[in-house]
Amino acid sequence: MTPPLPLHGLRVLDLTRVLAGPYCTMLLADLGAEVVKIERPGSGDDARQFGPFMENGDSAYFASINRGKKSVALDLKQEADRATFLRLVEKADVLVENFRPGTMESFGLPSQRLREINPRLIVASATGFGQTGPDSRRAAYDVIIQALSGLMSITGYDSSQPARVGNSISDILTGLFTALGIVAALRQCDATGTGCDLDLSMLECTVATLENAVTRFAVSGQPPTPLGTRHPSIAPFQAFQAADGQFVIAAGNDTLWHRLCEVLAAPELLADPKLATNRDRAANLDHLEACLNVRLAHRPIREWLALLAAAGVPAAPIRHLGEVVADPHLQARGIWHYVQNGDNPSLLTAGTPFVIDGHKPTLSPMWPKLGEHTERVLREWLGST
């Protein structure tokens, strides 16, 4: 018997679409909140049209980021539906939206009005650029924010051809920050009885994670550039070339460097003054990389990983998704989660990383069809249909 989840009993009205907002409300649902997703009748969340698709044409992408939510179809441009929505607002603890600034006002639903109806309400907005500032009305997509935030400028191998992070990390980070802001604000609201407005922007949420890229710029005045797989101040801490491909080694201190040289049977590296300390190695990365690659080229990855593990030197293969899904450790931790609805086959997704008192939260196996819960939610929240 597991205890109730930490957000059990919390009611969230979810007006979000696509990724950042839905990822936020999925986090809240995973932690026990009741999330009611308000969708436009007919088409619903834009992500319902995003690939990849399941055999019957439903979006697997949508299914993977909307587990455990209830879908209520309401057209906020129609007066009757808007009136129903405002009755739901009275019963909610949290409202989350990720429209462009001004859209809620255009529906006649500015935050002030919602909080007049329900003074305890927390109104969280997640947008590209935030509710204020000269660019606030600008449209944002993940790639735009990765480019504008500087994250793209430090990812990849070449300043003239930087890489986008392979997941939509600016959306994900914004979902995480917004969820954190909401749960923190609830604590204040529980104490004072008064809600608040939260205004999060994808651009700031991304900039706030750049850690030593900002610090290096602050100290040197030089903008950092892409480093491939290297770390700017720890070495060796990157991918190297074995006989059958690349793998990573992280020997972040001098003890680990000694052990690595022993595994390589390379006392000449230990004696090399250019490689003596971490600071030396970080200052001579090309030399370090060349020295190691030439010594690693004669064995396959599997053999190096076994030798390095035996010596206690952190190293790892660069796994593709098939290998990740097959990992016995991740399976033992229970990270994978299958979702289903109606006649679709069950779909593999990543579950939740939380483990509370030794238990994974029990996640819902369902994702909602458009409007599937309209009647039920109106009955349960409003006592009517």
Next chain:
Amino acid sequence: MTPPLPLHGLRVLDLTRVLAGPYCTMLLADLGAEVVKIERPGSGDDARQFGPFMENGDSAYFASINRGKKSVALDLKQEADRATFLRLVEKADVLVENFRPGTMESFGLPSQRLREINPRLIVASATGFGQTGPDSRRAAYDVIIQALSGLMSITGYDSSQPARVGNSISDILTGLFTALGIVAALRQCDATGTGCDLDLSMLECTVATLENAVTRFAVSGQPPTPLGTRHPSIAPFQAFQAADGQFVIAAGNDTLWHRLCEVLAAPELLADPKLATNRDRAANLDHLEACLNVRLAHRPIREWLALLAAAGVPAAPIRHLGEVVADPHLQARGIWHYVQNGDNPSLLTAGTPFVIDGHKPTLSPMWPKLGEHTERVLREWLGST
């Protein structure tokens, strides 16, 4: 007059080092918690030795991720200091640690003992692989987790040479998930009077953010590969080549595609059946990219950005950190924050993305010297020194 911050009054004992844990406790401090950083006398947090360094030799890196915390020097291997620590545990709401599993037990400080002393305590552990499972004792660094999680396999341009995300994103994500778990658990603890153990792993925190990479593998059985700057299912949504370098365009629907073709004065693209719908464009990415690059090559980035902005097509330069810091919008939003201690010059860092009721939380301008607050915290928390 701004209201108190949402975590005002919360007492956090912080045993974390390096990045994931300190990022978590910085988030809690930014939201108003009192964070007391317990550091080993003499050397303290390992990150105090990490570059880049300020002129007087202090770590700018450490300063940038430890604002607003108090440093208390205690050696948990010494009985007298351990006894003091246990008296602090009685007064704390939250304890956060990111030692390898087993380390707290080796200090004689397993979670059970801490929670016997203080049943309301939330004990959060952030580790590479979690407290359980076959790999739980394995050492983790960001690059190891980026490689093992599959994130590296989808970042960059080439499967044989994938790229590491330019910031230590696995650490950052773990810091965010841990902070969210803590604040959610506090809500439960406020209701029941009982704390809990939280067990977060960097590996799961990273896997939990892979979104459509997992979905594509689930649907197709094919592991996704690096896509450069491209999106797997939206096009055009990537970097293109102008006369003087690359910039990004995100024309994620057919309306925006029409507008883009008009800006390019290219009716032949609108008539091309390979590019008719988003699904067609996403299926013919090489063709799309070639068609656009040849038409974009004759003007500089600045001109294209002006033309696309006028037409309402989302586009952006790939900015380096110097440009990001100079951005008037980010300055208006107040994302930059300076920290200082003693004789060091003030250091530029990224502040907090939260905006609550129109206000940025007031962040501390201080980062702590090792042991700077030992006397003060013992006096304030324990009424003695």
